[in-house]
Amino acid sequence: MMPTVELHLHLEGTFEPELIFAVAERNGITLPYGDVEELRRRYEFTGLQSFLDLYYANMAVLRQEQDFADLTRAYLGRARRAGVRHAEVFFDIQAHTSRGVPAEVALGGVSEALAASEREFGISSGLIVTFLRHLPAEDALASLEEILRLDVPLLGVGLCSSEVGPAAPFKPVYDLARAHGLRRVAHAGEEGPAANVREVLDVLGVERVDHGIRALEDDALVDRLVAERVPLTLCPLSNVRLRVLDNLAEYPLRRMLERGLVVTINSDDPAYFGGYVDENVRQLTEVLGLSLDELTTLARNGVEAAFVDDARRAELA
Numbered sequence: 345m346m347p348t349v350e351l352h353l354h355l356e357g358t359f360e361p362e363l364i365f366a367v368a369e370r371n372g373i374t375l376p377y378g379d380v381e382e383l384r385r386r387y388e389f390t391g392l393q394s395f396l397d398l399y400y401a402n403m404a405v406l407r408q409e410q411d412f413a414d415l416t417r418a419y420l421g422r423a424r425r426a427g428v429r430h431a432e433v434f435f436d437i438q439a440h441t442s443r444g445v446p447a448e449v450a451l452g453g454v455s456e457a458l459a460a461s462e463r464e465f466g467i468s469s470g471l472i473v474t475f476l477r478h479l480p481a482e483d484a485l486a487s488l489e490e491i492l493r494l495d496v497p498l499l500g501v502g503l504c505s506s507e508v509g510p511a512a513p514f515k516p517v518y519d520l521a522r523a524h525g526l527r528r529v530a531h532a533g534e535e536g537p538a539a540n541v542r543e544v545l546d547v548l549g550v551e552r553v554d555h556g557i558r559a560l561e562d563d564a565l566v567d568r569l570v571a572e573r574v575p576l577t578l579c580p581l582s583n584v585r586l587r588v589l590d591n592l593a594e595y596p597l598r599r600m601l602e603r604g605l606v607v608t609i610n611s612d613d614p615a616y617f618g619g620y621v622d623e624n625v626r627q628l629t630e631v632l633g634l635s636l637d638e639l640t641t642l643a644r645n646g647v648e649a650a651f652v653d654d655a656r657r658a659e660l661a
């Protein structure tokens with residue numbers, strides 16, 4: 345049994361160079377790179393911020409509803425080939441509204457593609473809007489209030505971008521999300537310390553932690569994550585590319601599984617980090633020599649961690 349659920353995936357991080365060029369041309373935008381190869385040569389990152397700079401620059405070519413639908417469909421097609429049967433996708437709505445794209449245009453394209461996902465690709469899906477931690481929390485709250493007025497199908501809310509400053513100011517965003525029955529996740533413990541993981545659990549009340557790998561630096565926190573079965577959505581190739589770890593051989597996956605953590609394997613920003621979820625699993629399996637039992641546990645963890653109803657969970661199991 346191979347993992348078939350993807351829970352940590354930024355739609356904008358699936359924007360492949362070929363599609364970036366096609367969308368730019370369609371919108372009459374000249375990119376600061378001559379061709380796809382020149383763009384790909386820039387995919388060398390020194391850390392999270394150096395990646396984010398390019399990630400935000402590239403997504404600025406997305407302007408029309410069709411652009412967002414095409415981006416989403418391209419991901420779903422690739423995910424299907426990776427064996428994904430359920431995907432909960434992140435979308436950085438503020439990265440689009442802040443440069444003048446109306447929320448209904450961006451979300452309209454994404455949600456139109458997601459609505460057809462089960463029929464076209466055999467993938468059930470949900471949309472998680474991720475707010476940007478480097479922007480003021482008041483902006484995130486205003487953004488969520490606007491989205492709630494739009495009547496777009498929404499699964500949940502998340503928090504991403506640079507892991508600087510406290511997450512606590514975002515509590516009103518998470519309280520509003522909870523009041524509307526939305527699910528709650530947040531990036532923490534990627535570049536930031538274990539204390540950031542505690543903060544999103546205690547203050548924001550998240551149900552899953554995105555990355556969370558640095559929780560390992562705090563034994564009592566690990567005990568708590570195990571006891572409460574809080575899933576961590578790991579992204580191994582991302583962590584290597586963004587220098588959270590030197591290489592995959594150092595990836596503490598076995599230690600996490602042995603401790604009983606509910607960990608899942610995901611691709612984060614696969615167009616930038618060298619592989620979709622199948623490639624993450626393949627490389628980990630090869631480098632760490634994962635057993636069939638370990639792969640089965642990872643797959644089961646994904647199904648357990650998914651925000652689905654009992655009927656869908658039974659189908660995915």
Ligand code: HPA
Pocket residue numbers: 354357392504505506531534582612613
């Ligand atoms: N971390 C934080 N923010 C992000 C990431 C990430 O790995 N990818 C896209 N936005």
Ligand code: ZN
Pocket residue numbers: 352353354504531554612
């Ligand atoms: Zn991420």
